[in-house]
Amino acid sequence: MIGIPEIDAAAERIAPHILRTPTVSSPGLSALLGVPVTAKLELLQRTGSFKARGATAKLLSLGRAERDAGVAAVSGGNHGIAVAVMAAALQVKATVVMPRSAPARSLAEVEAAGAVVRLVDDMEAAFATVPRLREEGLTLVHPFDDPVVIAGQGTVGTELAQDAGDVTDVLVSVGGGGLVSGVAAALHTLRPGVRVWGVETAGAEAMSAALKAGGPVPVPLSSVVTTLSAPAVSRLTYDHVSALVHDVLVVPDAEAVRGCLELAEHGRLWAEPAAGCLLPAARRVVERAGPGARIALVVCGGNATAADVASWTERFGLR
Template structure:
């Protein structure tokens, strides 16, 4: 779906809009696991998560007409915050659709950044409202199912490959799959001998269930 050239282009595009976060040894994890561990500190990223990379990559790839019309995203938290903050910086009108279960703080941050936040009863309602808004001309900024977003998230892997020392295994969290898709693509090109592992939260293991079932 994406190549290393797409990730490199995304890195160039989003430079100045995101932080090159530190890559540091983790004495605590190293002691716990009995092996040297290096961590990429995306919690120090603008808005507190890697999501701003994909949001910036997508917004900066839009045409003038698309940016003028505005964008919309469905989010349970971090993606909506990232889109709201990045859209404000780029003077793009953003609408974030969140289910009622989203953290109140996430709603407040997105609103404070200038986004129009629409709250629905559940995630099904959020997707239905988003589809309606797209028909009105807004461009969807999907949290993971978009090549531009995946390339943006892949810049985490690009930086990690450049900044980390010797690596044998890299562990990446999986939600929707955008982060691990981008990171794996970057590492496959830059550190082809490294094994990439996906890690899911128990109770939210959609990716491993899909792999087991042979499909979504």
């Protein structure tokens, strides 16, 4: 299990390379939900999402031979951008395997950073390339199944604990579970009375399925939210979530997209559906916790184009 010593060590290593993102109260979102709302703005992070933290922590942990041989990543979007951009900044060669369904903007940003892009049919096929990548001598920068990466993501939690006011409930998006594991590990020590809630989208339910099964299991993927679409969580993230997270909520894709629109309209935040899913989940948390709830949202990323949002809005009939 990751603890504060590992997270603090990661924070010290990555500090010169990443942004300490703002943690702000949101009058608009507070009015929308009817309770005080604080937002941790990881969409302002370098590369547009929290993923820069874990990727940088892993890259800085490599030895000279590993750096010279290069690294590889498997990603539906944000992790690939983070590995490509931060590897370039640290002068490490990177290869990123992505599904053809990945957002065009994400593909373009990975290529622009100088990484080699390999396209495969879907996320299952992308993760299936991992043994071959290792055979090629590349060091895998896993999006979640790595204690160094989780410690890097956990720095979101230490900053939130230091900067947020008196919150009772923290909501964190869940794909493979690296972010929620790190945040929960940090808050478990620094804010032990705070409940941490994970949020998934329907069709990307790897963590909730694992919790029901008593361990990681493969799940079919159908969500439009490719950045949350892990075909299975790992034993490492499952162990953290099962021990430290209050519950994992699942919301439909349409509600995640509606959450993007509401974050823009009421919070003045341009977020992607992986963050938009937090708002419908927050309504359920308020129902369960009552009017005394004080909510914090980890707004994990903002890598969505206007065309993306318009397309999803049309698809789900949202106005």
